[in-house]
Amino acid sequence: MTRASKPPAPPAPPVDADVATRLATVRGVIEGAARGVGRDPATVSLVAVSKVQPVEKIRAALAAGQRVFGENRVQEAKAKWTDLKAEYPDVELHLIGPLQTNKVKDAVALFDVIQTVDRERLAEALAAEGKRQGRLPRLLVEVNTGEEPQKAGIAPADVPAFLATCRDAHGLEIAGLMAIPPAEEEPAMHFALLADLARKSGLSEISMGMSGDYDLAVRMGATQVRVGTALFGERVKPVHEGEA
Numbered sequence: 001m002t003r004a005s006k007p008p009a010p011p012a013p014p015v016d017a018d019v020a021t022r023l024a025t026v027r028g029v030i031e032g033a034a035r036g037v038g039r040d041p042a043t044v045s046l047v048a049v050s051k052v053q054p055v056e057k058i059r060a061a062l063a064a065g066q067r068v069f070g071e072n073r074v075q076e077a078k079a080k081w082t083d084l085k086a087e088y089p090d091v092e093l094h095l096i097g098p099l100q101t102n103k104v105k106d107a108v109a110l111f112d113v114i115q116t117v118d119r120e121r122l123a124e125a126l127a128a129e130g131k132r133q134g135r136l137p138r139l140l141v142e143v144n145t146g147e148e149p150q151k152a153g154i155a156p157a158d159v160p161a162f163l164a165t166c167r168d169a170h171g172l173e174i175a176g177l178m179a180i181p182p183a184e185e186e187p188a189m190h191f192a193l194l195a196d197l198a199r200k201s202g203l204s205e206i207s208m209g210m211s212g213d214y215d216l217a218v219r220m221g222a223t224q225v226r227v228g229t230a231l232f233g234e235r236v237k238p239v240h241e242g243e244a
């Protein structure tokens with residue numbers, strides 16, 4: 001496997017910096033990356049990935065003005081965010097982890113954006129639950145740009161057909177595409193592929209870029225970057241992949 005062909009990581013704040021300082025650093029990097037390619041920084045949304053992080057750090061981010069957050073598990077998000085969302089009604093909460101159909105009800109009630117629509121059964125369940133609750137989060141389709149067998153997401157070649165199925169068979173409006181490139185690969189080609197797919201599909205939202213490469217993602221057209229460790233520090237507990 002080829003290693004170390006990844007881009008240099010964006011400048012990171014000192015490890016002991018507080019959340020407000022880290023936020024300012026990350027916002028500065030986004031602004032610089034956007035301006036560098038002639039984009040308005042306001043067209044890039046910073047999704048602060050707060051999975052596994054303690055509520056005090058989330059509160060620090062809220063106090064510093066951050067309002068868009070991402071969580072990867074429905075139950076954890078429900079426990080952490082039910083009260084916080086009541087307290088901060090302008091918070092926009094994104095689900096960025098896999099969604100099981102038996103958690104669709106909770107997910108539709110809690111999240112403002114679901115970034116991980118990755119199969120027809122889920123699209124069908126979301127459409128039905130949206131009707132039941134009279135509310136539907138904004139939806140992004142997850143694309144498996146690296147075609148990794150263990151990873152969720154629609155294969156790039158199948159994206160147009162899947163979008164048509166969401167729209168025509170289930171009446172779902174899809175706002176954009178999201179991808180998590182293979183960990184050990186140069187992300188640029190995956191970012192380019194995702195941005196190209198979104199453009200060809202006429203979709204405005206492009207969710208790509210994490211702590212190690214969000215500046216590159218912004219330069220390549222991301223409208224949403226999902227940043228966790230650069231904002232909150234290392235996650236202390238392991239994240240349970242495959243559970244939402």
Ligand SMILES: *Cc1c(COP(=O)(O)O)cnc(C)c1O
Nearest residue numbers: 049072096210211226227228229
């Ligand atoms: C955890 C996670 C992130 C954030 O990763 P960092 O490297 O901590 O910035 C972004 N996207 C998804 C889908 C994640 O699960």
